[in-house]
Amino acid sequence: MSVRTDAALPSVNTVYDVNRIREDFPILKQIVHGKPLVYLDNAATTQKPLQVLKELEKYYYTMNANIHRGVHALSQEATEAYEGSRIKIKKFINALGKNEIIFTRGTTESINLVAQSYGRKNFSEGDEVIITHMEHHSNIVPWQMICEERKAKLRVIPIDENGELVFEEFEKMLNKKTKFVSVVYASNSLGTVNPVKKIIDLAHSFNVPVLIDAAQAVNHLKIDVQELDCDFLAFSGHKLYGPTGIGILYGKVNHLDSMPPYQGGGDMISKVTFEKTLYNELPYKFEAGTPNIAGAIGLGAAIDYVEKIGIENIARHENNLLEYATEKISELKGLRIIGTSKNKISVLSFVLENVHPHDVGTFLDFEGVAIRTGHHCTQPIMDRYGIPATSRASFGMYNTFDEIDVLVNGLKKILEVFG
Amino acid sequence: MQQELRELYQQVILDHNKAPRNFRKIENPTNYAEGYNPLCGDNVTVYLLIDENNIIQDISFQGSGCAISKASASLMTSILKGKTVEEAEKLFNKFHDLVTDKLGDNFSVDEFGKLAVFAGVREFPARVKCASLAWHTMLNALHNKNEKVVTE
Ligand SMILES: Cc1ncc(COP(=O)(O)O)c(C=O)c1O
Numbered sequence: 001m002s003v004r005t006d007a008a009l010p011s012v013n014t015v016y017d018v019n020r021i022r023e024d025f026p027i028l029k030q031i032v033h034g035k036p037l038v039y040l041d042n043a044a045t046t047q048k049p050l051q052v053l054k055e056l057e058k059y060y061y062t063m064n065a066n067i068h069r070g071v072h073a074l075s076q077e078a079t080e081a082y083e084g085s086r087i088k089i090k091k092f093i094n095a096l097g098k099n100e101i102i103f104t105r106g107t108t109e110s111i112n113l114v115a116q117s118y119g120r121k122n123f124s125e126g127d128e129v130i131i132t133h134m135e136h137h138s139n140i141v142p143w144q145m146i147c148e149e150r151k152a153k154l155r156v157i158p159i160d161e162n163g164e165l166v167f168e169e170f171e172k173m174l175n176k177k178t179k180f181v182s183v184v185y186a187s188n189s190l191g192t193v194n195p196v197k198k199i200i201d202l203a204h205s206f207n208v209p210v211l212i213d214a215a216q217a218v219n220h221l222k223i224d225v226q227e228l229d230c231d232f233l234a235f236s237g238h239k240l241y242g243p244t245g246i247g248i249l250y251g252k253v254n255h256l257d258s259m260p261p262y263q264g265g266g267d268m269i270s271k272v273t274f275e276k277t278l279y280n281e282l283p284y285k286f287e288a289g290t291p292n293i294a295g296a297i298g299l300g301a302a303i304d305y306v307e308k309i310g311i312e313n314i315a316r317h318e319n320n321l322l323e324y325a326t327e328k329i330s331e332l333k334g335l336r337i338i339g340t341s342k343n344k345i346s347v348l349s350f351v352l353e354n355v356h357p358h359d360v361g362t363f364l365d366f367e368g369v370a371i372r373t374g375h376h377c378t379q380p381i382m383d384r385y386g387i388p389a390t391s392r393a394s395f396g397m398y399n400t401f402d403e404i405d406v407l408v409n410g411l412k413k414i415l416e417v418f419g
Numbered sequence: 420m421q422q423e424l425r426e427l428y429q430q431v432i433l434d435h436n437k438a439p440r441n442f443r444k445i446e447n448p449t450n451y452a453e454g455y456n457p458l459c460g461d462n463v464t465v466y467l468l469i470d471e472n473n474i475i476q477d478i479s480f481q482g483s484g485c486a487i488s489k490a491s492a493s494l495m496t497s498i499l500k501g502k503t504v505e506e507a508e509k510l511f512n513k514f515h516d517l518v519t520d521k522l523g524d525n526f527s528v529d530e531f532g533k534l535a536v537f538a539g540v541r542e543f544p545a546r547v548k549c550a551s552l553a554w555h556t557m558l559n560a561l562h563n564k565n566e567k568v569v570t571e
Contacts, residue, residue, distance in 0.1 A: 033421065354437075358459045358485035358549065359428075366424045375460050388460030388483050417420065417428065418436075418486070 016317050021309065022398050024049040035368030038403045043188045043216060043347050043394035044372050045238045052242060055301035059294045066290055068267060082293050085300030092303050093233065094224040095250055099282040103291050106247035107215040108138040110234035111182070113249055113286060114211055117259040119146035119180065127152040127179040130170070133159045133384060134187040137377040139213045143182060152179065159384060163190035163339040170199065174206050181210045185217035189376035189392060190339030191347035200230055209255065215239055219306070220315050220345045225250055237295060242302030246295030256282050263288040314397045318346035321395040325404045332411055338390050346395040355418045357391040367410035426539030427546070428486065435490035440497050441479040450563050454556030456548050461488050465556045473504045485549050487540065492553035494533055504561055511558050518550045
């Protein structure tokens with residue numbers, strides 16, 4: 001796993017001081033079952049730095065008020081902070097305008113919004129929607145629901161043994177009936193980074209819009225929505241070192257403008273009478289009700305933190321961790337890595353011959369090591385490989401090579417017990 | 420290995436995991452049912468051959484799962500062979516009380532026999548489903564409900 005090719009990394013000479021970074025994450029100092037916590041479940045959710053926690057505390061201690069509706073000082077301050085976050089996010093993914101940034105509860109809600117609003121308006125009988133075999137359930141089920149309702153057909157791009165898309169199948173699948181393509185940027189259970197730019201360009205040649213599920217990509221790859229030219233992009237704050245319950249939907253203005261609202265309520269209107277309601281302008285049309293104000297502000301702080309360290313630096317560190325872990329783990333007898341694409345985020349899924357992932361998870365927990373075991377909300381992938389589940393270690397900006405040694409030693413002990 | 424972990428993964432459990440008993444299909448079962456734990460992907464099918472006197476003449480299982488669930492299914496089938504349906508139902512309740520810690524430490528190892536090895540599961544709430552999946556599935560099979568048991 002050498003340095004990736006899709007994100008040209010500028011040569012940054014600063015030393016990556018992981019111990020300094022760890023100081024910002026107090027939770028990492030915990031002792032679990034008498035052992036120092038080794039947190040390797042970052043693909044599920046990342047830990048939050050003090051900088052984010054302090055911002056949340058500051059909001060509730062000094063600023064709490066509802067936004068967009070008060071003339072009083074607190075309300076104005078809260079509105080400013082909330083809207084300030086929107087601008088940070090706009091810059092972070094290089095959107096054209098802040099009206100393209102919609103706050104949601106997370107990736108799941110972002111995708112549901114597009115399926116329910118764009119899909120209901122634009123799909124009809126016989127139309128086709130394309131996803132891939134490596135989608136998270138949150139990029140499968142919303143499309144199944146709307147396809148069933150609109151009598152459209154869901155089509156699935158297959159993956160090969162390495163966990164890479166079979167691109168030719170996608171080329172064959174696109175046709176006049178294709179109305180939408182929704183693909184994951186980086187797979188949470190295989191680690192595969194998909195050639196999203198190529199997918200977007202090809203879909204656009206058929207005039208088909210594309211949604212990118214960037215839940216696992218935002219914390220590792222520099223994202224530029226204008227360069228990608230994606231129509232929609234979704235991600236969650238909690239996988240970007242920010243709070244839970246906050247996420248983003250980016251959408252191109254022309255799509256968002258033509259889409260009906262997703263939910264009705266306060267904030268999303270400009271005028272309400274019992275005869276008719278005029279909807280508010282973007283992005284508020286899609287933000288009905290009091291949002292997760294603290295979450296949005298916390299996400300802004302998380303982005304500041306990530307940018308201070310530098311996403312390229314984080315990516316380089318995580319790539320090195322993945323390379324080291326892949327090498328070490330491959331030496332174990334009877335271990336098989338699931339997801340062997342050349343281009344991966346720092347996700348390492350594996351199965352052990354004769355040891356079920358659930359047992360692996362329990363044993364490692366007693367070594368202080370937190371990994372995820374199960375199907376990772378990607379059951380079709382498990383079926384593809386004919387396995388019930390995998391064990392998954394996923395690395396974040398604060399993980400160390402020593403921690404990988406703890407993981408590998410833990411696995412060795414398991415092999416002794418079950419061997 | 421730490422104490423709690425050793426109690427969960429007792430040698431008996433490791434042995435049954437490695438070499439599960441009655442791990443096969445019964446070709447013409449009088450009863451069978453499937454069980455599934457969506458959380459970890461464990462699945463098990465329990466087959467029974469019950470005679471006219473309500474005695475379990477044969478019982479077996481197939482499927483995939485963790486050491487706890489496999490050993491539980493294996494031990495369950497060993498113990499239930501030759502028992503009556505009524506006795507099987509009683510054992511189900513007893514086992515359930517054991518792993519969900521309803522009994523606390525007030526259970527006698529004699530009474531439970533080999534099943535006592537599952538007492539360690541009490542310390543692992545996340546693993547109770549693993550230990551009880553086969554039992555729930557067996558109970559469904561007894562009642563000839565062939566719909567899938569789902570434990571979550
Ligand atoms: C690739 C991918 N998509 C979508 C999601 C759903 O994110 P959330 O649960 O934050 O809505 C996840 C989270 O596990 C994910 O990994």
